[in-house]
Amino acid sequence: MPPRFVWRGVSDKNREGKRNARERIAAEREREKARERRRRTLIVGATVACVLALAAVIGVIAANTGEDKPDTSGPVAAPTGASGQDSLVIPVGQDTAKSTLTVWEDFRCPACKNFEDQYRSTIHELTEAGQLRVEYRLATLIDKNMGGSGSLRAANAAACSQDAGKFTAYHDVLFENQPEETDDAFAENSKLIELAGKVDGLVTPTFEKCVNDGTHNSWVAKSNEAFEAANLGGTPTVLLNGKKVYGDPQNPLTPQKLKQMVEDAAKA
Incomplete structure (x- = not known):
């Protein structure tokens, strides 16, 4: 009996297509993970920058508003000639x-x-x-x-x-x-x-x-x-x-x- 010939061309193509699809999905997932890492890095960097900026503003306000409060607990000394x-x-x-x-x-x-x-x-x-x-x-x-x-x-x-x-x-x-x-x-x-x-x-x-x-x-x-x-x-x-x-x-x-x-x- 002559050997039976099986045509596998379509099946091979399907497997190749699925493999390529999986590879594309995997590559897209890696790209998405990379984007997410960059996004988190930017968020952290921006947060740190905001914190530092806020600290700087608070420092300026403190310096500009006389945080070294004058002592008003001492004896009351009226100026010369004060009345009433x-x-x-x-x-x-x-x-x-x-x-x-x-x-x-x-x-x-x-x-x-x-x-x-x-x-x-x-x-x-x-x-x-x-x-x-x-x-x-x-x-x-x-x-x-x-x-x-x-x-x-x-x-x-x-x-x-x-x-x-x-x-x-x-x-x-x-x-x-x-x-x-x-x-x-x-x-x-x-x-x-x-x-x-x-x-x-x-x-x-x-x-x-x-x-x-x-x-x-x-x-x-x-x-x-x-x-x-x-x-x-x-x-x-x-x-x-x-x-x-x-x-x-x-x-x-x-x-x-x-x-x-x-x-x-x-x-x-």
């Missing part, structure tokens, strides 16, 4: 003036700067004429809201300038050179002393020691406690003879209106 309850008022002007303007301010407060820029010359004119007495009261609202210690340190430096008899000039310099609200530049005593150089005769060893030692820190803290206890809401709070006169959009104050009210009181 608990000696928390820095008075400017003559005691015989018929009108008293009470101004609660924070040296970091942008709205306080706006008030000072708008009313500074009018207030100086009225105090120098003996018609107005100003009672400055200091708060540290921005330190609480934004973090940092610039409000407190600037207020302490202002109290030191009061000891030197130069409060008004230094008060004006601080507002004229106020940094951005988010920039706690006043937390640096060196900056406060540098600005004091704009006031003739203010920078002395005594003034510098007062600023660097935080001589009036506890007094500033007590002043801010009085501000919070009064529930005044915000700074600046401005009262003329005990009545709020600033910040009412229905009855806005102007420098000319303030001047007229003070002059009318002086004539009465």
